[in-house]
Amino acid sequence: MSEQSQTAELTANQTYNAEHTNTNNGEHSVSYGTYFMVWLGLVALTSVTVTVAGIHLGSLTLITALLIAAVKTTLVGYHFMHLKFDxxxxxxxxxxxxxxxxxxxxxxxxxxxxx
Amino acid sequence: MANGSLAHEVSYLKYEGKHKGIAGWLLTLDHKRIGLMYLMAILLFFFVAMTLGILMRLEMLTPGETIMRPSTYNSVFTLHGVIMVFLFIIPAIPAVFGNFMLPIQIGAKDVAFPRLNLFSWYLYIAGAILAIVSLFTGGGAADTGWTFYVPYSIRSAQNVTMTTLAAFVLGFSSIVTGLNFVVTIHRLRAPGMTWFRMPLFPWALYATSWIQVLATPIIGITLALIILERLFGIGVFDASLGGDPILYQHLFWIYSHPAVYIMIIPAMGVVSEILPTFSRKDIFGYKQIAISSLGIALIGYLVWGHHMFVSGMSDASRVVFSLLTFLVAIPTGVKIFNWVATLYKASIKFSAPLYYVLAFIFIFSIGGLTGLVLGALSTDIHVTDTYFVVGHFHYVMFGGMGIMFFATMHYWFPKVFGKMYSEKIAIIACTVIIIGFNMLYFPFFILGYMGMPRRYYDYLPQFQGWHVLSTVGSWVLVSGIVFMFGNLLYALLKGPKAPMNPWGGTTLEWKVPSPPPLENFEEIPVVTGGPYVHDKPTYIMHPGKEGLNGNGVVKTANQENAI
Amino acid sequence: MTEHSEVMQEETQIHSGAHVHRDDEGSKMAMWLFLFTELLLFGGLFLLYGSYRFEYADGFKAAAADMNSVIGAVNTLILLTSSLSVALSIAALQRKQKALALGMLWFTIICGLVFLVNKYFEWSHEIGMGIYPGGPALENMSNGEIIYFGLYYVMTGLHGLHVIVGMIFIGFVMFFISRDKITATNYQKLENAGLYWHLVDIIWIFLFPLFYLLH
CATH class of the missing domain: 1.20.5 (Single alpha-helices involved in coiled-coils or other helix-helix interfaces)
Structure with a gap:
């Protein structure tokens, strides 16, 4: 339950920071280039997953496909969904x-x- | 706001804003009015489902057909279950009293998203209307039991589609409420109200809301699949096309077991409010009770398989689920022992809410202990699908959540309506309810152990004695309930005016007028200590007047609005 | 007194008043919680997919061989690109480039439309071949294949529904941007619409290999 007490502290701080309404935002602005790089990475991973599917890896096919999907999800979540800044x-x-x-x-x- | 101070003296019941009369209620964004609208709707459905319950007991008075045909009996127990579960037990305490008390207890003017809050009420009503329409259309009311088990729910010629759709919509309403509460608790606590200064009812609601958010979608998709299966025959749950009916049970209980904790955790939260108030003493083991709510919520996700011990799932998983099931007893035990320890050496003031709580602890313990009989693999197989199970879940659902709903109504009645009820009659009604309850449901354990199966309209003659006792118990119980509501209704119309703090409670709702004004607080209070401290004040109700705002105490956004 | 109901703390409300309380962090939190519900809604289906794949490994492989992985890959690229354009529109709005932000959102909506058109042709092709629940071709297939196509229609259908909802969501956001209700300093609604769109993308990232590639 240590995670819980951590949460508790963190949000307690948040409450204090919540003063002056949270018009947050504006703190992070990512360059267009970064987004393009992420997109290129995603496209590259898509072509990898399509290529790998053509090779017969047996039971590994499923695992590779899921791993690649997980990496893509992490990229989208971390960069596009701004989890990085959250x-x-x-x-x-x-x-x-x-x-x-x-x-x-x-x-x-x-x-x-x-x- | 020149007239700001005036508005704070007008109670939320009398306040007239942009919309007057009935529109002032139907379009309100005030969490208290929305809570009351939930109360009206929920009580209505409680009475409907209770009536169905009485009719079932009446049918069981004699073997063979007493007042209804077997198919009618199937529909009646299905509707009794669906209405009680989805329209009463799940929303009752969070949607009514959570809505009403949560913002006040954490020192906020409203929930985080008042419009979503109103929207969830309309979703609830939409779901309720669908459930009612399903009774009279498309081949008759659903007859599958509230669990909608396949293959019967796919094959049944009766109106299962619409009933599942109703449950789907009600689930959505529940999600919206949960989401709103999580954000409210994270974002709108008054300055100084740290997590461990929060009363235990908000803690319970926090745990509940997480379950509502993370479990309800699963039932949503499961019920949607039932509808698609009925409409198009996609085969996902249809064994003749290769589908696996046991997977349906998995998905159903992945939601519906955590849902059991959606029902009971808020009730436990209210117990933790009522006990320190009437013990005149800080609650024993505050942190343990707070954390155990989250513990129950978490473990509650991992035990769904104990509903399926005889369904044909693997032996290995049965052992795992049985073990995990026993683990739930730990956080529950933590709560029960702490509650009892709170009463120890306390200056107890006996009154109706406390009587209900004591009854709750007794009844819920029976429910919990019989739960262990069902959680153990060997004994479960003997009593699966018998009246023992029915007895168990009525002891925890009705005896746990239902009794605590009554306790909550009494505890917060003066605050919600600003009127006092007759204590004497309330205690008599409580006694009648407790006697009736045990008379009605205790025989179920005995019947179940002797082998009386559930969901049958008929039974062997040797069971009749216990069935008669149980049916008589249902009459006692109902007269107690009617008596109780009569008392409250009379108080509502003719009762004396309630003071601000009739019970000597220490949490924030007792620091505002009864009934509370529109935005609860003139000024957002500042919190300086725990919620159940009796000997010194822990809330500064007018920080502005005491000049605290300038000196280090941070103003919140809410305060800025108020000024 | 009528103003009092307005003053209640509602976050990111579009009132004209200067004292409107806004809590972007709370709004974002609510959006994430909502995304969790969406995730688990699909999660139930993914769980079913996993279970049936475990049970009918061969049937699933046979069925996946019938799928046109080119259309799937093209749709994947379309959605990935639309995710990029949503992210870029937020960056553009932060830099006060309103026209660029709107342009990026238009592009996103067009991507969504192209995705749906592809999906339409794909579905009609399959339905034309008699592969649909109760259809003549599917009836002769093995149980694994029947389940596969049952799940295929439900999952891609539900996903398509989410694409439509996402497009409507973005449409509203565009309306607000053009009216200057969403600005460089007040863009949580755009961010939320973006979050929703990215979730739709993420779900497709999993649907694509599971239905098109594993044969």
Whole structure:
């Protein structure tokens, strides 16, 4: 539960910072070039995933495809969705959501794979 | 705002803004009015579902057909379940009292998104209307049970499609409320109100809201798939096309088990409010109770499989789910022991809300302990789909959440309506309810253990004695409930005016007039200590007048508006 | 007194009053929470996909072989590019380049439309071949393939629905930008629309390999 107390502190600070209305924004402005680079990376990864799918890797095909998709998602989330600049509380939220989702998979497969 | 101070003296009930009369309610953005609108709607559906329950008990008075045909009985128990679960138990405490009390308890003027709040009420009403329309259209009311298990929900000729659609819309309403509360608690706490100075009811709502946000979408997609399966036959849950009905059960319970905690955690939050007030003493183990709410919410996600022990899932996962199920008992036990320890050496003032809470602790313990019987694999197989299960979930749902809903209504009645009810009658009604409740549901455990299956309109003659006792209990219970509501209704019309703080409560809602003014606070208070400190004040209600705003205490955005 | 209901703390409200309370951080938080619900809505379907892929590995491979991975790849590129243009429009608005921001959003909407048109042709091609729930071609296929196409229609259909909603969302935002309600100092709504659009993109990032490539 250490994560929780951390959250507690952080948001307590936030409340204090919430003075003078949060017209936040404006703190970060990313150069157009960075976005283009990210986009190029995404396109490159897409071509990799299409190419790899053509090669017969057996059971590795699925894992590679998912790994590439995960990397692409991280790129979109971190740069395009500005998680890079976001308050830590939002990062924790994302982790909690993904953690719960992962639990659902593990427990469902605890059933399926032992049937 | 030249007339600002005047507005703060007018209660939210009497206030007239842009819209007057009924429109002033239907278009209101005030969290308190929205809470009351929820209360009206929810009580209406409570009475409908209660009536269905009485009819079911009446049917069970004698073996064979008593007052209804078997197919009618199927529809009646389905509707009793759907209405109670989706229209009463899930929204009752968060949507009514959460809406009303959360902003006040954390020192805010409203929730973070008042328009979304109103929108969620309209979604609730839309879902409710769909549920009602489904009764009278398309081949009759749904008859699948509230769980909509496949394959029956795919094959049933009755109007399952619309009932599932209703549940879908109600789920959306629940998500919106949860989202609103999470942001409210993060963003709108008064200056000085750190997480561990927050009362325990907001803590409970915080845990609940997370479940609402993270679990409800799963039921949304599951019910949508049922609808698509019925309309197009996509095969995802249809065993004849290769679908896996057990996966339906997985998805259904991935939501519906955490939903059980959507129902009970807010009720536990209210227990933690009522106990310190009537014990005149700080709550024992504040942090543990606060964190255990989150603990229950978290573990609550991991135990859904215990609803499916006999469904045909793998042995390995049954053991895992059984083990995880026992873990829920830990945070729940933490709460119960801390509550009892709060009462120890306290100067207890007995009054109606406290009686309900004591009844809750007793009844909920029975419900919880019988839950262990169901969580253990071997014993569960013996009592699966019997009255034992029905008894268990009525003890935790009705005995837990329902009884606490009554307690909440009594505890906050003076604050919400500004009137006092008759304490004596309230206590008598409470006693009748507790006796009726146990008479109605305790025989279920015995019947279930003897092998009486659930969802049958008929039974073997040897069960009749217990069924008769139970049916008589339902009459006692209902008369208690009617008595209780009669008392509150009378108080509403003729009761004496309530003072600001009739119980000697320490949280913020007791520092504002009864009923509270439109925006709750003249000035946003500053918090200097914990929520249940009885011997010294922990809230500065007029920081501006005391000149605190200039000296280090930060003004919030809310305050800027008020000035 | 009528003004009081207006003064209530509603964040990012478009009141003309100078004292309107705005909480961009809260608004962003709410948007993220909403995205979680969307994620889990699709999450349920992904869970089903995973379970059935586990159960019918061969049927799923056979079915995926029927898919046109070129259209899938083109659609992936379209959505990735539209995500870029949304991100660029935020950057442009931050630099007070209103026209560029609007242009980027127009481009995004056009990308969304092209995506949907592709999807339409793809679906009609498959339906024309009799591959749809209850369709003549699908009835003769194995259970794994039936489930695969059932999930295919549900997941891409739901995704398409989200593309449409995202386009409407962006449309509203464009209206507000043109009226100067969303500006270089007050652009959380644009940011939120962007977040939504990126989520739609992310879901497609997973749908593409799962339905088009794994044969």
């Amino acid at each position: 308050n830590i509380i939002i990062k924790i939220f994302v982790m909690v959501c993904l953690g719960i989702f992962l639990c659902l998979w593990i427990l469902t497969f605890a059933d399926l794979s032992f049937r």
